Amino acid sequence: MMSNEIDAGPSETSLTPQSTRSTTPESVRSITPEYKRSITLFDNNDTTGRVMLNVGAPSVGVLRRAAVLxxxxxxxxxxxxxxxxxxxxxxxxxxxxxxxxxxxxxxxxxxxxxxxxxxxxxxxxxxxxxxxxxxxxxxxxxxxxxxxxxxxxxxxxxxxxxxxxxxxxxxxxxxxxxxxxxxxxxxxxxxxxxxxxxxxxxxxxxxxxxxxxxxxxxxxxxxxxxxxxxxxxxxxxxxxxxxxxxxxxxxxxxxxxxxxxxxxxxxxxxxxxxxxxxxxxxxxxxxxxxxxxxxxxxxxxxxxxxxxxxxxxxxxxxxxxxxxxxxxxxGGYDHLLQSIRTDNGIKMRHLISVCNQKLPKDFKFYSEPKGGYFAMIMVPLRINAQGLLNFLRYVCGIRLHSGDIFSAAGQNTKNERSIYLKNSLRVSIGYLEVPEFKAAIYDLVDCINTYDSTRKDA
Structure with missing residues (x-):
């Protein structure tokens, strides 16, 4: 577990599962007419949500800088x-x-x-x-x-x-x-x-x-x-x-x-x-x-x-x-690439620190990544990860992926290790800007804790 101090975030009282606060970057919520907007893969696949921690893609800020280059x-x-x-x-x-x-x-x-x-x-x-x-x-x-x-x-x-x-x-x-x-x-x-x-x-x-x-x-x-x-x-x-x-x-x-x-x-x-x-x-x-x-x-x-x-x-x-x-x-691309690394590092460290300090101790990270886009939270077997995923999506508006879609072992496996690995949540850090991501992680842990305290699958 990491002992890093948690970055200052919004108060817990403002981050209830029923919160309607949007973490979508302001630049996305523009006045551009719908017919002139590009339709993304996420729109096409119905993987959008109020808080998108499921998407392995760059942020709007990165795309804007890329567009200039x-x-x-x-x-x-x-x-x-x-x-x-x-x-x-x-x-x-x-x-x-x-x-x-x-x-x-x-x-x-x-x-x-x-x-x-x-x-x-x-x-x-x-x-x-x-x-x-x-x-x-x-x-x-x-x-x-x-x-x-x-x-x-x-x-x-x-x-x-x-x-x-x-x-x-x-x-x-x-x-x-x-x-x-x-x-x-x-x-x-x-x-x-x-x-x-x-x-x-x-x-x-x-x-x-x-x-x-x-x-x-x-x-x-x-x-x-x-x-x-x-x-x-x-x-x-x-x-x-x-x-x-x-x-x-x-x-x-x-x-x-x-x-x-x-x-x-x-x-x-x-x-x-x-x-x-x-x-x-x-x-x-x-x-x-x-x-x-x-x-x-x-x-x-x-x-x-x-x-x-x-x-x-x-x-x-x-x-x-x-x-x-x-x-x-x-030239110029070197600066963009380094800023992506820096921002992703900030987001990953925040994710790990907040989750390690605010989630129950039997929630653990599979690893604490030093690079890349993703981290996987291992959900204790006392909780059904799919039920938690549905709660996060339909009640809290938070999108993630559960471990079962990454499993090559199939849906009907009886292997204990496979069952353990599938009972997990993957968090993607790339899509949200740093401030929105930090707020989203506070939101995420509050929603997980709410589900854990009220769940009916015990």
Whole structure:
């Protein structure tokens, strides 16, 4: 438990569950006519509410600063194109705009504080699109996808939508249970690896969020990263590493990405076993639909450069990649990224401090994240988390996600560990501005305490 002093907040008497105080940023409650407003994914999916602690997206303040950078960069890049042949508006290279790749390489070397090779990179249209494209390209005849027991719920939906079988693997404080994973792969894949010879590159896939995990905020330990690479090479498994939170470490150097552990200098490197799937959605804007991929040479040559999809339509979101090049070149983005980290750190520390001091002692955090967007509150089994979630939504107007939607174990599992993990609430810190977020957390704990004192599911 943290002992940080709680930031001064509104009085408890003003934060009752029936409060009608809105935590929506003032800029959202504008006088813009409805027909001129953009309809967001949250509107479309009915995930809005008075207090939105469910949404893994940047705040309005971040988007406004991003809009300034995008506006300046768009003008600069279009001016440059008009002075030449406007080739940025043509079908583009599958790898993306060359100028963007150069700028991105410099940016990543500085931010990761680790070597990044431009030849490993491709510009993408974001992590979700890239995940689907990788799967249908590398595993067109399907394969089993192994996942952490708790993982990103939309990834689970994507695997089901694309008709891929999934297998959950236990999850511990420092990430996926690699000992259990080794046992499962020994059982499932030993014969398949022996039969495959060199006819297939990979016999299965592992999807995971190694750092600042969604939903728990945990990080995969260094020891586990090393062991995971050895296992993947041994069993011919491709690891798709969801790295969208890696650059959101609140303090100090970001964690070493899993891709960097798969060193080409290793004697048993083979063809490479990790792709690093990244996005600018959390660190600039989700609406621009931009990301990047780091991948082994074999995957780049066979599945990216030769992709009929990319050889028909060209590079993904090619124009916005060109704009991104200017964003990175002109400066100003570094300040935005650092402010996102700073604000997220303030919000996360406030969340943990307030909850640890004001909630009953049997409410605990799965981990106390040092980066990323999410934290997971473990609800004691004496309380039904789904009942609490419904109370928070329908009585208090507070939106969160419960742990069950992140569970790869299924709804009918009898496993005690899975039941414990599912009885939880995920809090997202990104969407609200700092003042609104601080008020929302006081509101949240008051509502949880009210439910706990009056509940009928005891």
């Amino acid at each position: 995008i506006n300046e960069a768009s003008q600069a890049r279009l001016t440059s194109e008009l002075d030449s042949d406007c080739l940025l508006l043509q079908y583009g290279s599958p790898l993306g705009d060359e100028r963007c790749l150069e700028a991105l390489t410099l940016f990543l070397n500085k931010e990761y504080q680790q070597p990044v090779n431009k030849n490993d990179l491709a510009i993408t249209a974001g992590a979700s699109t890239t995940l689907a494209l990788l799967l249908i390209s590398i595993f067109p005849n399907k394969c089993r996808i192994y996942t952490e027991e708790l993982t990103y719920f939309v990834a689970l939906k994507s695997f089901s939508f694309l008709s891929y079988d999934t297998c959950p693997v236990g999850y511990k404080d420092d990430g996926i249970d690699v000992d259990e994973l080794e046992q499962i792969w020994t059982r499932d894949l030993t014969d398949e690896v022996h039969k495959s010879d060199n006819k297939v590159n990979y016999v299965a896939c592992l999807y995971l969020v190694p750092h600042f995990h969604n939903p728990t905020g945990s990080c995969l330990s260094d020891e586990k990263c090393h062991k995971l690479i050895k296992l993947a090479r041994r069993f011919k498994v491709l690891i798709i590493s969801d790295d969208v939170y890696n650059l959101l470490s609140y303090e100090g150097k970001p964690p070493k990405r899993l891709f960097a552990y798969d060193s080409i200098a290793d004697k048993d490197y083979g063809i490479g076993c990790v792709v690093s799937n990244n996005s600018f959605s959390k660190i600039l804007s989700p609406g621009i639909r931009l990301g990047w991929l780091e991948m082994p040479a074999m995957i780049k040559e066979r599945y990216w450069l030769r992709s009929p999809i990319l050889n028909s339509g060209g590079g993904l979101n090619y124009y916005m990649g060109g704009v991104l090049a200017c964003i990175l070149e002109l």
